[in-house]
Amino acid sequence: MxxxxxxxxxxxxxxxxxxxxxxxxxxxxxxxxxxxxxGKVYAGRNGIIGALTEDLxxxxxxxxxxxxxxxxxxxxxxxSCRYKLKSIEENRAEYERxxxxxxxxxxxYFFYNGGGDSMDTAHKVSQLSETMGYxxxxxxxxxxxxxxxxxxxxxxxxxxxxxxxxxxIREAGFDVASMAKTSTKVFVMEVxxxxxxxxxxxxxxxxxxxxxxxxxxxxxxIAFNKEKFLKKVNRCVKKFGYCAIVVxxxxxxxxxxxxxxxxxxxxxxxxxxxxxxxxxxQMVKAELGFKYHxxxxxxxxxxxxHIASATDVEQAYAMGQAAVEFAVAGKNSVxxxxxxxxTKSYKWSIGExxxxxxxxxxxxxxxxxxxxxxMHITDACRDYMLPLIKGESYPPxxxxxxxxxxxxxxxxxxxxxxxxxx
Amino acid sequence: MxxxxxxxxxxxxxxxxxxxxxxxxxxxxxxxxxxxxxGKVYAGRNGIIGALTEDLxxxxxxxxxxxxxxxxxxxxxxxSCRYKLKSIEENRAEYERxxxxxxxxxxxYFFYNGGGDSMDTAHKVSQLSETMGYxxxxxxxxxxxxxxxxxxxxxxxxxxxxxxxxxxIREAGFDVASMAKTSTKVFVMEVxxxxxxxxxxxxxxxxxxxxxxxxxxxxxxIAFNKEKFLKKVNRCVKKFGYCAIVVxxxxxxxxxxxxxxxxxxxxxxxxxxxxxxxxxxQMVKAELGFKYHxxxxxxxxxxxxHIASATDVEQAYAMGQAAVEFAVAGKNSVxxxxxxxxTKSYKWSIGExxxxxxxxxxxxxxxxxxxxxxMHITDACRDYMLPLIKGESYPPxxxxxxxxxxxxxxxxxxxxxxxxxx
Numbered sequence: 001m002x003x004x005x006x007x008x009x010x011x012x013x014x015x016x017x018x019x020x021x022x023x024x025x026x027x028x029x030x031x032x033x034x035x036x037x038x039g040k041v042y043a044g045r046n047g048i049i050g051a052l053t054e055d056l057x058x059x060x061x062x063x064x065x066x067x068x069x070x071x072x073x074x075x076x077x078x079x080s081c082r083y084k085l086k087s088i089e090e091n092r093a094e095y096e097r098x099x100x101x102x103x104x105x106x107x108x109y110f111f112y113n114g115g116g117d118s119m120d121t122a123h124k125v126s127q128l129s130e131t132m133g134y135x136x137x138x139x140x141x142x143x144x145x146x147x148x149x150x151x152x153x154x155x156x157x158x159x160x161x162x163x164x165x166x167x168x169i170r171e172a173g174f175d176v177a178s179m180a181k182t183s184t185k186v187f188v189m190e191v192x193x194x195x196x197x198x199x200x201x202x203x204x205x206x207x208x209x210x211x212x213x214x215x216x217x218x219x220x221x222i223a224f225n226k227e228k229f230l231k232k233v234n235r236c237v238k239k240f241g242y243c244a245i246v247v248x249x250x251x252x253x254x255x256x257x258x259x260x261x262x263x264x265x266x267x268x269x270x271x272x273x274x275x276x277x278x279x280x281x282q283m284v285k286a287e288l289g290f291k292y293h294x295x296x297x298x299x300x301x302x303x304x305x306h307i308a309s310a311t312d313v314e315q316a317y318a319m320g321q322a323a324v325e326f327a328v329a330g331k332n333s334v335x336x337x338x339x340x341x342x343t344k345s346y347k348w349s350i351g352e353x354x355x356x357x358x359x360x361x362x363x364x365x366x367x368x369x370x371x372x373x374x375m376h377i378t379d380a381c382r383d384y385m386l387p388l389i390k391g392e393s394y395p396p397x398x399x400x401x402x403x404x405x406x407x408x409x410x411x412x413x414x415x416x417x418x419x420x421x422x
Numbered sequence: 423m424x425x426x427x428x429x430x431x432x433x434x435x436x437x438x439x440x441x442x443x444x445x446x447x448x449x450x451x452x453x454x455x456x457x458x459x460x461g462k463v464y465a466g467r468n469g470i471i472g473a474l475t476e477d478l479x480x481x482x483x484x485x486x487x488x489x490x491x492x493x494x495x496x497x498x499x500x501x502s503c504r505y506k507l508k509s510i511e512e513n514r515a516e517y518e519r520x521x522x523x524x525x526x527x528x529x530x531y532f533f534y535n536g537g538g539d540s541m542d543t544a545h546k547v548s549q550l551s552e553t554m555g556y557x558x559x560x561x562x563x564x565x566x567x568x569x570x571x572x573x574x575x576x577x578x579x580x581x582x583x584x585x586x587x588x589x590x591i592r593e594a595g596f597d598v599a600s601m602a603k604t605s606t607k608v609f610v611m612e613v614x615x616x617x618x619x620x621x622x623x624x625x626x627x628x629x630x631x632x633x634x635x636x637x638x639x640x641x642x643x644i645a646f647n648k649e650k651f652l653k654k655v656n657r658c659v660k661k662f663g664y665c666a667i668v669v670x671x672x673x674x675x676x677x678x679x680x681x682x683x684x685x686x687x688x689x690x691x692x693x694x695x696x697x698x699x700x701x702x703x704q705m706v707k708a709e710l711g712f713k714y715h716x717x718x719x720x721x722x723x724x725x726x727x728h729i730a731s732a733t734d735v736e737q738a739y740a741m742g743q744a745a746v747e748f749a750v751a752g753k754n755s756v757x758x759x760x761x762x763x764x765t766k767s768y769k770w771s772i773g774e775x776x777x778x779x780x781x782x783x784x785x786x787x788x789x790x791x792x793x794x795x796x797m798h799i800t801d802a803c804r805d806y807m808l809p810l811i812k813g814e815s816y817p818p819x820x821x822x823x824x825x826x827x828x829x830x831x832x833x834x835x836x837x838x839x840x841x842x843x844x
Contacts, residue, residue, distance in 0.1 A: 016600045018593075046603035074593050076600035083604050163822055171440075171496050171725035174826055178438045178498035181468035182505050187721060206823065275700055277718075295720035296699075299609060303593035306729055309822060389822035400585055400731060400811035401628060404596055 005037055006108025008327070009051060010059075011044035012143075013114030013121075014082060017157030018074035018305040019316035020143050023113050025070035026320025027141070028059050037328050038109060042412055046079035048112075048121065052094065052420050054101050056412040069405035071317060072395035074305035077407050083422070085121045088128060095128045097420050102129075102136060104415040109137045109327050113320070115144035115155075119335055120359035126333040139323040140335035140355050143316070145302045147198040150361040151353040152337035156319055157302070159312030159388035162202030164304040165191050165246070166389060168297065170206035173213020173244040176293070180242035185290040186233060187244045189214075190277035192301060194250040197221050197365050199301075203246035204377035205385055213244035215376075218280070220250030221365060222374035224259055230287050232375060237290060247276050306402050310391025315348070322350045346387035427459055428530025430749070431473060432481075433466035434498040434565075435536030435543075439579030440727040441738035442565050443499050445535050447492035448742025449563070450481050459750050460531060464834055468501035470534075470543065474516065474842050476523050478834040491827035493739060494817035496727035499829050505844070507543045510550060517550045519842050524551075524558060526837040531559045531749050535742070537566035537577075541757055542781035548755040561745040562757035562777050565738075567724045569620040572783040573775040574759035578741055579724070581734030581810035584624030586726040587613050587668070588811060590719065592628035595635020595666040598715070602664035607712040608655060609666045611636075612699035614723060616672040619643050619787050621723075625668035626799035627807055635666035637798075640702070642672030643787060644796035646681055652709050654797060659712060669698050728824050732813025737770070744772045768809035 010027050012020055024043070031038040043057040044050030050057070057078055059067070070077055085094050102110070112122040119140040126138035142149050147158035169189055176187040193199040197219030204217050215236040218224060236243035251259045260276035277294035285292055315338055322336035335358050339351040369381035377385075395402040432449050434442055446465075453460040465479040466472030472479070479500055481489070492499055507516050524532070534544040541562040548560035564571050569580035591611055598609040615621040619641030626639055637658040640646060658665035673681045682698035699716035707714055737760055744758035757780050761773040791803035799807075817824040 012600070016597055049603065073596070075596035078600075079603055080600045081604040082601070166822070167728050167824060168722050168726075170823060170826070171727060172721045174495070174497035175438055175721045175725040178434070178500075178502045179504070181471065181501055182503040184721075189722070208823075275697070278697060293720050294718070295722050296716070296718045297722065298715050298717035299594045299597045299606075300590050300611070300717050300719065303597040304590075305593060306589050311822075386821055391822065392816070392819055394814070394816070397814055399808055400588070400733075400813065401592060401630075402589060404592070 004108065005039055007039040007106050008041045008109035008111060009044065009102060009107045010041055010111040011047045011050060011113065012076040012078055012080040013047045013112060013118040014080060015145065015302065016076040016080050017143060017145050017302050018160045018308050019156055019313050020113060021070040021073045021075065021077050022313050022316035023141050023143060023156060023320035024077060025067060026317040027111055027324055028067050030321045030324035034324065034328050038324070039106070042105060042107065043078040045409065047081035047083065048085065049081045049083055049422055051098050051101050052422055054414050054416050056105065057409045058412045061410045062407050066405050066407055071313065072305060072393070073404040074303045077405070078409065084117050085124070088124055095124065096132070098125060099129055099132050099134050101416065103134055105412065107136070111139050111141055111323050113141040113143050115146065116149060116358070116360050116362060119355050123333060123355035123359045126355065137327045137332050138355065139327050139331070140358065141319050141323045142335055142337070145199065146193060146196060148196050148362045150358060150363045153340040153348065154338055154388055156312060156316035158198060159309035159315070160304065161192070161199055161301050162205070162385060163309040163389035164301045164307050165199055165202045166205040167307055169203045169214045169244060169246055172295065173206065176242045176244055183291055184293045185237050185242050186281065186284050186292040187242070188277045188281045188292065188294040189246050190249055190275070190294070190296045191246060193220060193248045195220060195362065197248050200246050200248035201365060201369060201377050201381055202385060202389070205382060205389065207376070211240045214246045215240065215243050216245045217376055218245065218247040218251040219370060219374070220248050220252060221367070222370060223254040224251055226283070229375070230284070233284055234288055245280065247280050249276055251276055305395055305404070308393050309389045310393040311388055313393040318350060326352065346390070426530065427461055429461040429528050430463045430531035430533060431466065431524060431529045432463055432533040433469045433472060433535065434500055434502040435469045435534060435540040436502060436504060437567065437724065438498040438502050439565060439567050439724050440496040440582045440730045441578055441735050442535060443492040443495045443497065444735050444738035445563050445565060445578060445742035446499060447489060448739040449533055449746055450489050452743045452746040456746065456750050460746070461528070464527060464529065465500040467831065469503035469505065470507065471503045471505055471844055473520050473523055474844055476836050476838050476842070478527065479831045480834045483832045484829050488827050488829055493735065494727060494815070495826040496725045499827070500831065506539050507546070510546055517546065518554070520547060521551055521554050521556050523838065525556055527834065529558070533561050533563055533745050535563040535565050537568065538571060538780065538782050538784060541777050545755060545777035545781045548777065559749045559754045560777065561749050561753070562780065563741050563745045564757055564759070567621065568615060568618060570618050570784045572780060572785045575762040575770065576760055576810055578734060578738035580620060581731035581737070582726065583614070583621055583723050584627070584807060585731040585811035586723045586729050587621055587624045588627040589729055591625045591636045591666060591668055594717065595628065598664045598666055605713055606715045607659050607664050608703065608706050608714040610699045610703045610714065610716040611668050612671055612697070612716070612718045613668060615642060615670045617642060617784065619670050622668050622670035623787060623791060623799050623803055624807060624811070627804060627811065629798070633662045636668045637662065637665050638667045639798055640667065640669040640673040641792060641796070642670050642674060643789070644792060645676035646673055648705070651797070652706070655706055656710055667702065669702050671698055673698055727817055727826070730815050731811045732815040733810055735815040740772060748774065768812070
């Protein structure tokens with residue numbers, strides 16, 4: 001099977017990261033080294049939607065230089081999408097359409113770059129192609145800032161967002177410390193992570209000794225205790241002169257209500273979406289009277305290629321590369337993983353996991369990574385996370401601005417007459 | 423006068439920046455080269471408050487290495503403050519106290535690092551010290567992310583926040599572009615600048631050709647026109663698939679009402695402070711129905727030493743250096759300025775301005791820097807601003823984190839018996 005030359009399909013799925021294009025780079029550069037086995041790499045325009053609508057991008061039209069530049073370009077160069085295929089029972093037509101499009105373009109390799117949902121899709125495509133008499137090689141490529149895929153030690157995308165958050169809260173901490181005497185005493189920075197506190201925990205890396213920013217982290221895993229929280233804020237301000245707080249967008253009360261939903265309404269009386277930082281900041285102001293500032297990084301944090309982790313970039317590339325090498329070696333229905341070696345200094349290698357074991361499993365943050373009081377991280381967390389933010393991988397600059405590539409993204413000529421409505 | 427050896431006082435004032443410590447570094451390193459004229463450099467703990475309360479820091483206790491590290495450390499290393507001295511008529515006691523403290527510690531040089539208010543203070547101190555029979559050399563050192571000091575071509579601090587904003591909106595633009603097909607179509611990033619749109623304008627640098635992010639900039643200088651704005655948002659989404667917006671915190675309606683004040687109330691019915699980004703985002707959602715995301719960088723933008731402009735760092739240092747050299751040369755009641763040379767490639771030199779001409783004058787952004795439709799920047803603005811963000815000046819990293827210095831900040835022994843209440 002490895003000898004049969006066919007084209008490959010590659011798609012980016014779900015929320016993008018600052019390094020998912022590094023995985024794309026790994027896929028395309030490696031495929032170009034295996035021309036006897038892999039013909040062209042077609043990318044789905046806007047992810048899997050590109051496959052369903054036969055909107056394919058011919059990556060062979062892109063120069064070597066532009067493909068190399070993907071390694072330092074954030075976002076999804078071919079477009080991503082939030083579109084989850086339904087189960088085969090619910091919508092078999094979608095899967096059949098995929099196979100039909102792949103058949104029409106002689107696509108024998110399916111590389112799907114995404115999170116848990118995407119691994120589930122890749123797994124289903126692999127099963128269905130078999131039963132439909134058009135066997136395909138399906139390889140998942142891990143990607144998620146949320147760091148919530150199982151088996152793999154960590155997920156490409158996470159290390160860079162973690163580095164951004166740690167660097168930012170360190171810098172903001174220095175700022176607030178210098179203003180605290182007469183002005184801002186409390187700073188609140190909101191970060192992503194609706195279900196798990198991985199990203200919020202990363203902020204904790206900035207605090208290397210007592211008194212360092214951040215002083216408090218609010219996790220989705222720990223029910224918010226207003227009294228305990230305010231007490232700690234007050235203690236911090238008294239002791240260190242200021243208090244820097246990282247709050248996960250998913251922070252919630254014991255009853256499951258998100259803090260972000262806990263009150264703010266817009267001019268029309270509608271509940272305001274998002275923004276847990278202002279809610280927390282105003283709570284501090286109302287109860288303790290401290291002057292506050294707050295920040296919401298939102299997309300900035302996951303797009304911040306300018307401060308990406310070199311380890312993360314390297315791993316993202318390696319996952320794309322390994323995916324192609326797995327396919328060429330005849331492996332199927334697997335996802336390359338990052339395996340941490342049991343050494344003193346951080347070392348890792350590439351492993352593999354069956355898609356069936358990865359699909360739809362969410363890896364939560366272990367309780368042992370959160371301090372006893374529920375408002376900071378432990379040394380175990382620090383040991384796990386620090387290597388992931390290590391190294392700087394700066395993009396090239398021109399005129400003071402990072403030079404990110406926009407590909408030509410030339411379409412492949414359609415072969416099917418039937419259109420597909422999504 | 424230049425021959426008389428006396429100590430120097432240095433203080434940081436107002437909102438800090440990612441490069442104000444580079445100016446401090448310039449002051450201290452240069453003063454150490456002029457030991458025949460300048461004895462010790464005493465820094466005010468928390469700015470001018472340190473002088474009023476006789477809370478001085480002996481910078482001679484800091485190692486050469488730590489002082490050098492100030493060049494890459496954001497925030498105010500000695501503490502800053504938001505404390506404006508009243509006019510001499512209103513509170514002569516404050517000025518007299520300053521002179522008293524300076525006299526007690528044989529301080530003959532007063533270096534005040536701040537914006538327009540601070541230049542006013544420095545000017546008054548210089549006048550009063552003369553009439554009180556204790557003549558002092560008073561030199562202002564320009565600093566403000568707002569870029570609103572007159573005479574000087576630009577202000578140290580601005581170039582780095584400008585670079586942060588341009589880099590961030592470019593990165594977020596790439597992110598939104600890849601998500602827009604099925605998810606977020608409009609992204610709003612709020613930046614500082616309550617009175618002038620300099621910082622918002624900097625976002626425009628990221629847009630090098632049609633369709634680039636940001637597509638829209640909302641300035642405080644241009645009365646917000648909801649209809650025109652929504653039309654442009656809609657046109658952008660139709661044409662480019664998405665719309666990236668930079669909004670100044672000071673954006674306002676024709677009647678002067680801030681957009682940020684235009685509605686949002688918290689759970690208790692109180693008006694919510696800050697946050698123009700969510701207001702704009704929700705307006706888009708309500709009127710056009712597009713899915714949105716928003717970010718508020720707040721302190722992150724002015725503390726972001728990790729992405730500081732090399733030009734800005736160099737100029738900040740040079741201003742501190744020049745201030746001391748001016749003092750040593752016997753100049754008084756002046757502020758060093760940045761003078762742009764009339765050359766094709768960007769060149770600058772150091773000039774000087776009398777404090778009396780700088781004090782309390784706010785430089786607004788010229789209308790010719792704003793496009794005809796009032797929602798973007800012109801080439802004239804680009805020509806002015808691009809050189810200011812040029813060059814990267816990365817701090818050193820260890821374990822993936824920038825290594826910023828925290829000084830020992832040892833106090834100078836008090837000599838006065840009288841305490842001063844601020």
